[in-house]
Amino acid sequence: MSEVSRRRPLVLVSSVSSDSHTWNLVFLQLLLEETGHEVVNLGACVPDELLVSECAAHRPDAVVISTVNGHGHVDGQRLIDRVRADERLSDLPVVIGGKLGVGDEDDTALAAGLVQRGFNAVFADNADPASFVRYLESVAPPRLVRDAG
Amino acid sequence: MSRDPAPVQCRDTAPVPEPNGSFAAVVRDAADTGELVVQPRMGFSAPERMRAGLSATRDADAATVGTITLDSYTRVGDFAALRRADADGTDLNGYPLVTADKTVTTTMLDDVRTARFPVQVRHGSARPGPIVDTLIELGIDATEGGPVSYCLPYGRVPLRESVGAWASATARFATVGPRAHVETFGGCMLGQLCPPALLIAVSVLEGMFFAQHGIRSVSLSLTQQTSMHQDLEALHALRAIADRHLTGLDRHIVVYAYMGVYPRSASGAVTLLTDSARLAVLGGAERLIVKTAAEAFRIPTIEENVIALEQAAATARHDVPDGEAVPDTGIRADADTLIEAVLALDDDIGAALVKAFELGLLDVPYCLHTDNAGRTRSYVDESGRVCWSDVGSLPVRPGADLRPRHVGSAELLGALNHVRHRYDAAEPEETYDLPAGTAAPRSRPA
Ligand code: B12
Numbered sequence: 096m097s098e099v100s101r102r103r104p105l106v107l108v109s110s111v112s113s114d115s116h117t118w119n120l121v122f123l124q125l126l127l128e129e130t131g132h133e134v135v136n137l138g139a140c141v142p143d144e145l146l147v148s149e150c151a152a153h154r155p156d157a158v159v160i161s162t163v164n165g166h167g168h169v170d171g172q173r174l175i176d177r178v179r180a181d182e183r184l185s186d187l188p189v190v191i192g193g194k195l196g197v198g199d200e201d202d203t204a205l206a207a208g209l210v211q212r213g214f215n216a217v218f219a220d221n222a223d224p225a226s227f228v229r230y231l232e233s234v235a236p237p238r239l240v241r242d243a244g
Numbered sequence: 245m246s247r248d249p250a251p252v253q254c255r256d257t258a259p260v261p262e263p264n265g266s267f268a269a270v271v272r273d274a275a276d277t278g279e280l281v282v283q284p285r286m287g288f289s290a291p292e293r294m295r296a297g298l299s300a301t302r303d304a305d306a307a308t309v310g311t312i313t314l315d316s317y318t319r320v321g322d323f324a325a326l327r328r329a330d331a332d333g334t335d336l337n338g339y340p341l342v343t344a345d346k347t348v349t350t351t352m353l354d355d356v357r358t359a360r361f362p363v364q365v366r367h368g369s370a371r372p373g374p375i376v377d378t379l380i381e382l383g384i385d386a387t388e389g390g391p392v393s394y395c396l397p398y399g400r401v402p403l404r405e406s407v408g409a410w411a412s413a414t415a416r417f418a419t420v421g422p423r424a425h426v427e428t429f430g431g432c433m434l435g436q437l438c439p440p441a442l443l444i445a446v447s448v449l450e451g452m453f454f455a456q457h458g459i460r461s462v463s464l465s466l467t468q469q470t471s472m473h474q475d476l477e478a479l480h481a482l483r484a485i486a487d488r489h490l491t492g493l494d495r496h497i498v499v500y501a502y503m504g505v506y507p508r509s510a511s512g513a514v515t516l517l518t519d520s521a522r523l524a525v526l527g528g529a530e531r532l533i534v535k536t537a538a539e540a541f542r543i544p545t546i547e548e549n550v551i552a553l554e555q556a557a558a559t560a561r562h563d564v565p566d567g568e569a570v571p572d573t574g575i576r577a578d579a580d581t582l583i584e585a586v587l588a589l590d591d592d593i594g595a596a597l598v599k600a601f602e603l604g605l606l607d608v609p610y611c612l613h614t615d616n617a618g619r620t621r622s623y624v625d626e627s628g629r630v631c632w633s634d635v636g637s638l639p640v641r642p643g644a645d646l647r648p649r650h651v652g653s654a655e656l657l658g659a660l661n662h663v664r665h666r667y668d669a670a671e672p673e674e675t676y677d678l679p680a681g682t683a684a685p686r687s688r689p690a
Contacts, residue, residue: 112320112322112325113316113317113319113320113322113325114316115316115319115320115368115397115398115399117397117434117610117611117612118434118436118610118660120612121610121612121656122653122656122657122660125651125652125653125656126653129652129653136612138400138612138613138614139398139399139400139612139613140320140398140399140400141400164316164337165335165336165337165542165543166315166316166317166336166337169325169328169329169334170325173325194542196335196542197335197336197337197542197543198538198541198542198543199335200335224653
């Protein structure tokens with residue numbers, strides 16, 4: 096006998112290497128759990144190598160990077176290069192959001208640069224949570240899995 | 245930012261004497277004349293801009309001290325990222341003190357420092373060794389931090405390692421002599437939603453840690469939170485407890501203008517700031533660190549900082565109501581209990597702090613650090629006070645206000661935005677420099 100069930104998509108939530116802000120991560124974890132996701136929260140100041148190894152270990156359905164300290168556009172570019180360089184992770188949906196620069200930069204240009212480097216989507220600081228969740232559901236829908244009975 | 249074209253207006257150009265002219269002495273002198281010292285949270289990567297910011301701080305119409313806030317690559321010790329940012333000309337979120345050319349920094353300091361205008365370095369690093377060594381080299385006598393308060397809110401360095409790094413860096417800083425001043429960041433922690441008894445306990449315990457490692461001059465911090473009454477009661481408690489545990493030290497109290505999600509409207513931001521100045525005066529604090537109207541959006545400019553300093557100073561000078569007696573709701577008793585419980589664990593304060601977090605006797609609500617037990621939760625009650633909804637293993641009275649329950653994302657966001665909503669209510673439209681609209685998700689080119 097085998098049963099078909101829906102598996103909650105696994106989302107890895109993380110900051111970038113230099114960013115210590117965590118209220119954003121706590122909020123996103125709760126939001127994602129409430130909308131039917133399983134969450135692994137890596138917390139603040141996550142080195143690039145740790146994010147890559149955690150992705151390889153957990154095989155998440157999507158990765159959500161959140162950063163507000165203003166270094167996000169620099170740390171994000173370096174991070175996504177490392178992720179995409181790992182062939183196991185080349186197709187993994189990875190999004191980034193928050194306050195990506197220190198204020199003087201052109202936000203649209205920063206977002207375009209991050210997408211070009213390999214992020215699937217970029218969300219501004221004031222993005223609507225509902226549209227973010229809908230986007231995530233579109234790239235990482237619940238999976239039907241066959242459990243051995 | 246170009247150099248300030250106006251002739252530099254100095255209050256006093258005498259060279260910095262010792263120990264007069266020390267950070268602590270300048271704060272003490274201002275307090276003696278009834279002036280609240282105001283200070284920005286300011287840090288820019290370009291030395292010219294940093295210099296202009298310091299001299300604008302000095303020349304503001306207020307009793308000021310200067311700040312150099314360090315960038316977050318320096319905080320986490322990522323010197324490779326600093327080299328790349330320097331090569332690419334990337335703007336950082338602070339001044340890279342350790343890697344910046346020492347002669348450039350020395351010239352900058354010589355330009356701005358006077359006997360009445362000292363400069364403090366604020367950094368947020370759990371491994372402060374290289375920063376403290378640079379302070380000693382540059383003759384900067386004041387900094388900020390603590391083994392707990394610059395660890396748990398600031399990343400993933402294990403607490404035990406932070407305690408060790410802070411112990412040795414503090415001992416080296418103490419060799420500077422009695423002018424070496426350290427302010428604890430314990431009265432802030434994650435900036436919001438922390439019941440004040442816990443903030444007071446960490447603030448005082450870190451003050452004791454500094455003293456144990458040879459520091460003779462400390463400041464104890466407390467952040468403004470959601471309720472003027474609660475904050476005032478907390479400040480009185482902090483002073484009384486410091487009087488008991490930190491005898492024989494030079495010390496003062498510093499208030500932080502609200503450290504959580506800030507109002508977005510210009511009027512809301514100003515009212516919150518001026519309330520923090522009233523809190524500081526009524527609570528008997530000697531120094532206030534301000535926030536600007538740009539806080540909710542981005543790093544503030546020099547001009548925005550000067551405006552905030554002058555607004556806070558003007559309020560402190562002319563617009564503080566008479567103090568009223570604040571009822572004792574037990575903050576002092578809870579803070580005493582927490583401190584006694586920690587001190588009972590070990591004679592070495594650093595070791596006691598590590599054990600206390602292991603046991604959950606100290607446990608910061610919503611803190612993700614793996615050395616924090618994570619069993620406490622907090623909320624903002626109807627009267628606007630920050631309360632425990634779950635005390636975890638903290639040895640404090642649960643009290644009538646305890647309400648264990650799950651807090652969801654909407655409720656958390658509501659609590660985090662409590663102050664912002666209250667202060668923005670007068671002006672519901674977001675009027676201050678609203679950044680561009682929501683960026684729609686962009687698909688990656690296939
Ligand atoms: C609390 C706070 C802190 C606390 C953080 C404690 C902790 N561990 O979290 C403390 C005091 C320690 C702190 C430190 C610093 N901070 Co701070 N901090 C704040 C503050 C006041 C509130 C942030 C907050 O809690 N928000 C609540 C959460 C829930 O919201 P949020 O983070 O804004 O995220 C929302 C959106 O951005 C969005 N979002 C975020 N990420 C993502 C991702 C996706 C995919 C999506 C869809 C949406 C999304 O969703 C959230 C809900 O709406 C803000 C200013 C403000 N907003 O008022 C500054 C602020 C973020 N900090 C700032 C800075 C620079 C720092 C420091 C570097 C110090 C400095 N130089 O000033 C250090 C950090 C050191 C480091 N290594 O990174 C700047 C960033 C400037 C910029 N980007 O231009 C701000 C804006 C203040 C300012 N105006 O200067 N900070």
